[in-house]
Amino acid sequence: MDFTITEDQATLTQGVRDYLAGVHTPELLRALDASDSRRSDAVWQGLADMGLPGLLVPEAQGGLGLSLLDAVLIAAELGRAGVAEPIADTALVAAPLLAKAGGQEAVLEAIASGEVKVALQHPVNPWVADLDGASHILSAKDGALLLAERSSGAELLDSVDPLRRLYAPVAAKGVTVGSADALLDHAALIAAAQLVGLADAMLEQATDYAKNRSQFGQPIGSFQAVKHHLATAAVKIAFARPVIERAAVALQDGAASAPVHVSHAKLAAADAAWAMSETAIQTHGAMGYTYEVDLHFWMKRAWALSGAWGDRAFHLARIDAAVIGGALPIGPGHSFV
Structure with missing residues (x-):
C-alpha cells in the first residue's frame, strides 16, 4: 500500500504547522493554564479562519471534504502544537461520522463555520472532554450513536493534563446517527x-x-x-x-x-x-x-x-x-x- 504523501497533503500539513507554530506557542499554553476557562475564543476563531473545522465536512456543506488519511496528518500537527481547543473531537471525529449518517446538513454547516462544537461520550471513557463549551454531544448508548443538544449541569473532573476540561458523563437522548463502535x-x-x-x-x-x-x-x-x-x-x-x-x-x-x-x-x-x-x-x-x-x-x-x-x-x-x-x-x- 502506497502511503506517499501527495503534494497537496504536504502543502496543507505544512501550512497548518506553520500557522500553529506562530500562534500556539508555549507562552500561550502557559497563559491558558493560568486562566479559569483554559480556553481562548481568539484561538478557536483562528482555527476556524484557517478552515480546520471544515476539513472533513462535505463540500456541499461548506467544508473541504477531505479523507481520514488527511485527518490523521492534521491531527498529528494538533498534537505537535499541543492544541487544547476541542478541534480534533469536533472536526476530525464528529464531522465524518455525521457526514456518513446523512440528514445532519445544518449541523455540518455550523461545524464548518466554527459555530458548533461537538463533545464525544462513550462508555470506554469515564469522562467527556469539553462538554461545557459544546452545543451538541455525540453519545454512545446501547450500541448506538446518538446526536443530541448538550444539557447543562455536568460535574467538572480533574485531569493529569491541566489543559483538558473533563466532565462526568451525562444522560443524553437524541437521534441515532451511527454505531458506538464507529x-x-x-x-x-x-x-x-x-x-x-x-x-x-x-x-x-x-x-x-x-x-x-x-x-x-x-x-x-x-x-x-x-x-x-x-x-x-x-x-x-x-x-x-x-x-x-x-x-x-x-x-x-x-x-x-x-x-x-x-x-x-x-x-x-x-x-x-x-x-x-x-x-x-x-x-x-x-x-x-x-x-x-x-x-x-x-x-x-x-x-x-x-x-x-x-x-x-x-x-x-x-x-x-x-x-x-x-x-x-x-x-x-x-x-x-
Whole structure:
C-alpha cells in the first residue's frame, strides 16, 4: 500500500504547522493554564479562519471534504502544537461520522463555520472532554450513536493534563446517527495521530536541549547514553506513523479489519509517546519534571491521550481476540491481502 504523501497533503500539513507554530506557542499554553476557562475564543476563531473545522465536512456543506488519511496528518500537527481547543473531537471525529449518517446538513454547516462544537461520550471513557463549551454531544448508548443538544449541569473532573476540561458523563437522548463502535474507532485513531505529533514535539525539544546543554566541555547529545535513547524513541515514532495511516485507510474504506488496525495504531502511538516522554525527561535531567520546563505540557497530554478511547489493555484485548479468534489471519499469505 502506497502511503506517499501527495503534494497537496504536504502543502496543507505544512501550512497548518506553520500557522500553529506562530500562534500556539508555549507562552500561550502557559497563559491558558493560568486562566479559569483554559480556553481562548481568539484561538478557536483562528482555527476556524484557517478552515480546520471544515476539513472533513462535505463540500456541499461548506467544508473541504477531505479523507481520514488527511485527518490523521492534521491531527498529528494538533498534537505537535499541543492544541487544547476541542478541534480534533469536533472536526476530525464528529464531522465524518455525521457526514456518513446523512440528514445532519445544518449541523455540518455550523461545524464548518466554527459555530458548533461537538463533545464525544462513550462508555470506554469515564469522562467527556469539553462538554461545557459544546452545543451538541455525540453519545454512545446501547450500541448506538446518538446526536443530541448538550444539557447543562455536568460535574467538572480533574485531569493529569491541566489543559483538558473533563466532565462526568451525562444522560443524553437524541437521534441515532451511527454505531458506538464507529465513534470508538474514529476517536481512537485521531487520538493515536495526536500522540505521534506530541511525541514529535517532545523529540524536538529533547534534541534541542541535548545540542545546547554542555557537560565536560561538549554537548550532552554527543554522549551515547543520550543519543542512543533519543534514536530509539525516534524509531518508535517513525514505525507508528504508517500503522496509523494504514488504520485511517482501512477505516475510510470500511474494511472489516479496520477495528484491529485502529487498535494497532493506538498501541504503537501510545508506546512511542510514552517512550519519548521518558526519554525527554531523562535528557533534561532533574529539571525535566519541573513546571518551568515547557516539556510538561506535551508530556501530560501524551499521558492523558494514552488512556483515552481505550487504554493499552483494551486495545491489546481487541487484537488478541481478532488474531486468536481467527478474524484476522496472520502469516506471509495474509500480510498484504
